Amino acid sequence: MGFTEKLRGKKEFIEEFLKEAIPNTEGPHGKLFESMRYSLDAGGKRLRPILLLEACSIVGGEAAKAIKFACAVEMIHTYSLIHDDLPAMDDDDLRRGKPTNHKVFGEGLAVLAGDGLLNYAFELMIESSLRYPQESYKYILAMNEIAQGAGVFGMIGGQTADLESENKVIESETLEFIHMNKTAQMLIRPMRAGAILGGASQAELDRITEYAENIGLAFQIVDDILDVVGDQSKLGKNVGSDEENQKSTYPSMYGLEESKSMAVGKIENAKNAISHFGENSQFLVELAEYIIDREF
């Protein structure tokens, strides 16, 4: 089976559980569930839950015992998009080709749907933890990873820095802070949580963390490169103009070619970090390669 086929299979596996995750609920709060489900069903790569489950299996864990955590990280990702799209934040009308949550349900309900998804993510993780009383400490450790990654020292912190940087010239440290917290944390922490649930040793956990950090950075570098390449072909502007605008990106700081080889280097680091797992690492190796294969 080819990589894209495997990726699609894993995505569909997650989506089956996501479909069932939010109960059909009637009553005076029925619209809340409709609104939560609308955004959760809107698609996406489901990268975070896939990484979580993969980190669980690679250390020999049962994916079934981590599936609620996988759903939970996708809910957290989805809530952050709903709130991010609000008029007070990025003010986006479309997300993945569909009207954003507040465009369909109104701003008030969009705020509540986001709150609901965040809270429900914890409800799911707790429910899962209660099911395995013998392993409850392990489940709390895993929940801690998600909470930290999603929280004020993780994603919400990065989101704040992003909001505060709007229409401002920012330093490269701030940009790195935003990347690391707004995006990378919610790749790294779900993988760590999955590995913990799967019973990883400390050495295994370190390897998986190194993998996740490297693909997180590579992902960002490739995004920056694609922005430049896209800009050049679409707008005819060159890398120099980004530099003049003082927009700190990898290409503006290191040049296009150097950025490309940096991305390739990160992917090599990621692959090396998990080479220990041998054949079991095949999917994660291919996933890492897929990140830089996207365009260049």
Next chain:
Amino acid sequence: MGFTEKLRGKKEFIEEFLKEAIPNTEGPHGKLFESMRYSLDAGGKRLRPILLLEACSIVGGEAAKAIKFACAVEMIHTYSLIHDDLPAMDDDDLRRGKPTNHKVFGEGLAVLAGDGLLNYAFELMIESSLRYPQESYKYILAMNEIAQGAGVFGMIGGQTADLESENKVIESETLEFIHMNKTAQMLIRPMRAGAILGGASQAELDRITEYAENIGLAFQIVDDILDVVGDQSKLGKNVGSDEENQKSTYPSMYGLEESKSMAVGKIENAKNAISHFGENSQFLVELAEYIIDREF
């Protein structure tokens, strides 16, 4: 020591911990912490954390082991007020005599401060759970109570029903749903969590739940009564006009005198429910009486 003095002492005890709960954080996300702290420091009765700690002590538990949970429920209460005050929701400019969060920090940051407080509440509860590995299952059970009370089948559900009922004639069932979920759940669940952390037996947990349900209802009835009494003296309108407006309140459904005796009855139920605890129940007994003593 009189009751109000004891109440003040407990409030100050909580506030000392709340002051330290959110770390002073510099950097590109510094405003987030400022904004979270602004609303958390804005005062309030601190009723939920007081109830949680009291339920813990009354069953013989150590308040010290429940203090992070107490801070967490106040954070959840505070986040719900921040989001509730947003223009898309109640659009309030003032809360407890101070400008609301979004008036000071802007709407975007107010959304994130709310998200941050909710997430941080879970971070605190998890941190607390990790400190006592031998009791981790108990801590998950307590966390489950808070998550359920705050969630889509609790407070957020009630909030949604309230939002959906704006400018509509609603049935008495819907009003009861809103009361039970928007308000009462976050009195009942924190008490249950405190009792669980304190090592309550099932029978003790049932008694405390009954107490919390009854003071929750009494609180609501008294609020409804005070609304009517306030309306009568301020606007010269009488109970009948509320009834004509089809506003379902206890006085409009049962009349003023009957509502009063219903409130008194609930308070009696609450006191009876905890009579088993003898002298230890004194503060909760006085707290129950305080609820109906507010005005009438």
